[in-house]
Every structure is written in structure tokens, then in C-alpha cells.
Amino acid sequence: MTLLTLCWEFFKTGLFSVGGGLATLPFLFEMGNKHPDWFSVQDLTNMVAVAESTPGPIGVNMSTYVGSTVAGVLGGIIATLSLILPSIIVILIIARILEKFSDSKLVKDVFYGLRPAVVGMLFASVLSVFESSLFGGNFMNGVDLRYLALFAVLVFGIFKLKKHPILYIGIGALIGIIFGF
Amino acid sequence: MKELAELFKSFFMIGAFTFGGGYAMLPMLEKEVVTKHKWATMEEISNYFAIGQCTPGIIAVNTATFVGYKQKKNIGGIIATLGVVTPSVIIILVLAGILDIIFEYQIVKSAFAGISVAVCALLVQALWKLAKSGVKDVYTAIVALMSAIVSVFLKLSPILIVVVTAIVTVCYKYIQSRVKGVNKQ
Incomplete structure (x- = not known):
């Protein structure tokens, strides 16, 4: 029941x-x-x-x-x-x-407009993820420099090396443990 | 059969390595679905996300169903969806009793703090790729900007944003085609 x-x-x-x-x-x-x-x-x-x-x-x-x-x-x-x-x-x-x-003009037109709208909405959620993960819950708190350094290195690596996301998640976990985040 | 197994495997990986839910799956999705298997383009993923904002259920599940359906119809949709939820079900069931205790350990907290920094970095690239596929001209740039502004500052419901954008875009396209028609005459 x-x-x-x-x-x-x-x-x-x-x-x-x-x-x-x-x-x-x-x-x-x-x-x-x-x-x-x-x-x-x-x-x-x-x-x-x-x-x-x-x-x-x-x-x-x-x-x-x-x-x-x-x-x-x-x-x-x-x-x-x-x-x-x-x-x-x-x-x-x-x-x-x-x-x-999928070939209808109306459907194509609608998605032509919706795709950038999704970009805007994703931007907003990325901001809130940043706030909670990098800024400890509030932008006013400022950012821990160790977090910022890891973030910068990873962004650089992600754009340059194009490896699988799992690799960067693993590196994040490892660095977090080593440097006691 | 082989493709169904591939669908399950890929979405299992996506489920297992998405930390934070929702849009956080985008980096994994981009790698597995767009780059590796070419099951969908970035434009299509974007379309699925837009639909997912206005339909019931979790974005990850909706996207898995869409991609699976595109490859192998109904059964593909179901298999991909089961793939994306299976890791969570296993992890939570195995750890349910001890989850509260695990997160008390400093080493686990540190690892997750590091992971969430990595997720931020991955999201930057995901956003960049999504923007490249969606922002093509002045109109789409304005839509992206407006949508970001109303999402960040007014915290408007995504459903409202999707519906208004759809209506405005259809009107814009209609006027555009009329203007072109007049110019031709």
C-alpha cells in the first residue's frame, strides 16, 4: 500500500x-x-x-x-x-x-529564437553556480584565491586540451583534497 | 542492439559524472552526445533544453529521452533515460544509510569543493559552445542578452521567457519576410 x-x-x-x-x-x-x-x-x-x-x-x-x-x-x-x-x-x-x-518554417523560426534564449537562461544558472561554488554562497564574500587559481588553470586546460570532462572533475577532486579546500 | 547498449552506456556516464543537476550535465552531454557519438548537434541540444524548460520533469531526463528517441524511437528514449538515472539510484541506495556521515569527513568535503570548482570551469566552455551555436546575428544576440538580464535580475520563470521569446520571434520572422517581399516588388 x-x-x-x-x-x-x-x-x-x-x-x-x-x-x-x-x-x-x-x-x-x-x-x-x-x-x-x-x-x-x-x-x-x-x-x-x-x-x-x-x-x-x-x-x-x-x-x-x-x-x-x-x-x-x-x-x-x-x-x-x-x-x-x-x-x-x-x-x-x-x-x-x-x-x-522539423522541416516546417514555423518550428525552425521558433527554435531560431529559443536557442539564444536558452543561452541567456544558462548564463543565469552558471552565475548562481559560480556564486555557490567559487564565492562560498554570496558574491559579497569574495573569492578564495586557491579556488580562483584552480578555476583559471582548468578553464585554460579545457579550452586548449579538449579532454573528457571526467578528467577535469578528477583533477578538481584531487586538488581539493591535496590543498584542503 | 549495439546502439541501444551504447545509448545506455553514454547516458550512464553522463548521469554518473553530472554534479549539481540540471544544466551541469551540459559539458558531459556535449562530449558524449555531440562530439563522440554525433547523436545530436549543439543546436538540437539547445532546442531540447528550451522544450525541457516548459515540459514536466527533470531536464536531464527530458534530454536523454529526446536523444534516445532520435536514434532508436521509443525504446531508445526509454533506454537512454534509464541510463541517465541508474547511477544516481545505485549511489543513493548504496549510500543512503551512511550519506550523512560521509559528508562529515573533511577529505570528502575538500574533494567536493574541488569538484564544484571544476564544474564551474566546465560550464564556462559549455556556455561558450551553446552561445556559438545559438547567437548568429543581431536579433539572436539581443534575445540572449535580454534573456540573461531578465533571468538574473527579475528571476522570471523560464516558461514565461520561452513562451514570450517564441511569440516575439514568430512575429519578427513574419515582419522580416513581409519587408523582404515589399523590397522585391
Whole structure:
């Protein structure tokens, strides 16, 4: 029964949280209010911290974590599958429509305008990632020079060497440990 | 069958090495999907992101479904999506009980601080590549600038930005074609 409720709650979350990432958060708060035996607000705050530092989409991490807390391994898997099911269905439908109309002038025109809009939106999220990762949560804090040095070296390496992103992530972790970030 | 396995493998890697979620997947996506396998162009990734802003669900999942569908229809979409979520599910399930403790260790904190600096550096290049594929002329430069300004300062909802941009662009293209038509006459 719990599994069924879990499935339904996460399906709803997946269906209505538009825009990804932390967009699932308000739904999880509501879920916590509705099922106080599942997790508390404090639990949720811990979950966000964990989900942000482990690899993978935050929404997926959150649903696995919540599901496994409530109903074990099976709960984690069920919650995650329920979360992604609505978007798989919606995107498969849109992908099919797009395929049909990919040569239409209207679709081409729309994407011609949307691509730069995405660049602008990405710029905004990159800024907020910078703020939390390089400036310790607030631009006013200033930047740790060791962080800045690593950042500069990596940017240079990334543009010059064109190696796989995993390499730079590994270097970041190593330097972080060696220099005690 | 081989391509399905490749899809799963690539998206598994993307899921395993995306720290921070959402747009943070772009550097991995660019390397695996655009450069290595040529499953999609940077323009198409950009299109998927725009659609992902207005459709339900996580951007990473939406993009995986799109790329998978493009290669192998419905089954491709499903396999790619399962690939991108599997690492998170495994990691969280294995670590669920001890996650709180792990992040207390200084060495883990240091490693993650270093990783997040690396993610910043990777995002600079991803943004650069996305800009090169999307900003082609004066109009698209203005759209990018406006979108950045309203996102940073007004914190407008991405859905609103996408919808308004789509409408304005269609009008702009219509007027442009009319003006060209008049000039020809």
C-alpha cells in the first residue's frame, strides 16, 4: 500500500514540476506535510544537501532517497521510476511531433529564437553556480584565491586540451583534497 | 542492439559524472552526445533544453529521452533515460544509510569543493559552445542578452521567457519576410 502511495505521489511530482532540478522541492515539502511519518522538513533539508553533492539529477537523487527512506530499496526504485514516467511519456509524444514538423518554417523560426534564449537562461544558472561554488554562497564574500587559481588553470586546460570532462572533475577532486579546500 | 547498449552506456556516464543537476550535465552531454557519438548537434541540444524548460520533469531526463528517441524511437528514449538515472539510484541506495556521515569527513568535503570548482570551469566552455551555436546575428544576440538580464535580475520563470521569446520571434520572422517581399516588388 505504501508503495502504491509512493508511486502516486512521485508520479504527480514528476508530472507537475516543470523546469527540473529543485522544481521538485515544493512538491516534496507538501508530501512531507501530507505524510509526516515519511520524512520531516529537517530530513528534507539534509536530503537536498546530499542530493546536490552526489552525482546525477537532483530530482532523481531526491526521489531515490525519499523512496528508500520510506520503503527500502524497492521504494527507492519505485519512487524514481514514477517520477520520470510522466516526462518520458510527454517527451516521446513531443519528439514524435517534432520529427514530423522539423522541416516546417514555423518550428525552425521558433527554435531560431529559443536557442539564444536558452543561452541567456544558462548564463543565469552558471552565475548562481559560480556564486555557490567559487564565492562560498554570496558574491559579497569574495573569492578564495586557491579556488580562483584552480578555476583559471582548468578553464585554460579545457579550452586548449579538449579532454573528457571526467578528467577535469578528477583533477578538481584531487586538488581539493591535496590543498584542503 | 549495439546502439541501444551504447545509448545506455553514454547516458550512464553522463548521469554518473553530472554534479549539481540540471544544466551541469551540459559539458558531459556535449562530449558524449555531440562530439563522440554525433547523436545530436549543439543546436538540437539547445532546442531540447528550451522544450525541457516548459515540459514536466527533470531536464536531464527530458534530454536523454529526446536523444534516445532520435536514434532508436521509443525504446531508445526509454533506454537512454534509464541510463541517465541508474547511477544516481545505485549511489543513493548504496549510500543512503551512511550519506550523512560521509559528508562529515573533511577529505570528502575538500574533494567536493574541488569538484564544484571544476564544474564551474566546465560550464564556462559549455556556455561558450551553446552561445556559438545559438547567437548568429543581431536579433539572436539581443534575445540572449535580454534573456540573461531578465533571468538574473527579475528571476522570471523560464516558461514565461520561452513562451514570450517564441511569440516575439514568430512575429519578427513574419515582419522580416513581409519587408523582404515589399523590397522585391
